[in-house]
Amino acid sequence: DAKTTQPNSMESNEEEPVHLPCNHSTISGTDYIHWYRQLPSQGPEYVIHGLTSNVNNRMASLAIAEDRKSSTLILHRATLRDAAVYYCILSYNTDKLIFGTGTRLQVFP
Amino acid sequence: DAGVTQSPTHLIKTRGQHVTLRCSPISGHKSVSWYQQVLGQGPQFIFQYYEKEERGRGNFPDRFSARQFPNYSSELNVNALLLGDSALYLCASSLQYERREMNTEAFFGQGTRLTVV
Numbered sequence A: 001d002a003k004t005t006q007p008n009s010m011e012s013n014e015e016e017p018v019h020l021p022c023n024h025s026t027i028s029g030t031d032y033i034h035w036y037r038q039l040p041s042q043g044p045e046y047v048i049h050g051l052t053s054n055v056n057n058r059m060a061s062l063a064i065a066e067d068r069k070s071s072t073l074i075l076h077r078a079t080l081r082d083a084a085v086y087y088c089i090l091s092y093n094t095d096k097l098i099f100g101t102g103t104r105l106q107v108f109p
Numbered sequence B: 001d002a003g004v005t006q007s008p009t010h011l012i013k014t015r016g017q018h019v020t021l022r023c024s025p026i027s028g029h030k031s032v033s034w035y036q037q038v039l040g041q042g043p044q045f046i047f048q049y050y051e052k053e054e055r056g057r058g059n060f061p062d063r064f065s066a067r068q069f070p071n072y073s074s075e076l077n078v079n080a081l082l083l084g085d086s087a088l089y090l091c092a093s094s095l096q097y098e099r100r101e102m103n104t105e106a107f108f109g110q111g112t113r114l115t116v117v
Helices: none
Strands: A009-013 A018-023 A032-038 A045-050 A061-064 A070-075 A084-091 A103-108 B005-007 B010-013 B019-024 B031-037 B044-050 B053-057 B064-068 B074-078 B087-094 B112-116
Touching: A009 A018, A018 A032, A018 A084, A018 A103, A032 A061, A045 A061, A045 A070, A070 A084, B005 B087, B010 B019, B019 B087, B019 B112, B031 B074, B044 B064, B044 B074, B074 B087
Parallel strands: A009 A103, B010 B112
Antiparallel strands: A018 A070, A032 A045, A032 A084, A061 A070, A084 A103, B005 B019, B019 B074, B031 B044, B031 B087, B044 B053, B064 B074, B087 B112
16 A cells, blocks of 8 residues: 655644645556544544545645655644544545554644 | 444443444445544544444454445444553545546544543
8 A cells, every 4th residue: 555654743723724745656557645633531523535636625724745655634724623634545446445544633723 | 423432421331341432424434434533643443344344453452353235334343452452433424426536525423432451
């Protein structure tokens, strides 16, 4: 299974944009890039996913490098409720997600 | 619609005992996956079931087994419990379309916190 590399932790202030990076230099052509987040004491929650093109939804944006070896999850205006562990996952499908250790995002008021 | 429900929410067992964890997927979801999350780590894939058949298995010993029922609910069984089996056990369900690009997300339950003493 392809591996991803994320920073262990990041900090942001409320109302500011947050850019969470993910490196995946060994990504294969069939891998989708998935982002999930896990709030304290909860199961993971889907954020966004993409294959080649940048993606937007109500929660976030996903910017994918042209060579697909890296991607960035963008939270446009961080809130205190966005404090969580964010996981970048490469997967052919949604049924077998290989999680790494993720990035712990702290948001300060 | 109810989300993915897991029972029990918390459980304490003694080493050597057996445990059964239960998961009810979102209505209409035929695929169920199980994950183990040890404190401080990301979830690790254990099993995937689709239409009552095992479709995937992670790197876990044979003490771990699972099954899926005709109503698509699922059980995870762990025999001969070890202290290291203490973890949050997560169940996820998803729709499965033939066109892969239509498979968007997995929905996770809140998990069962298992403590082995």
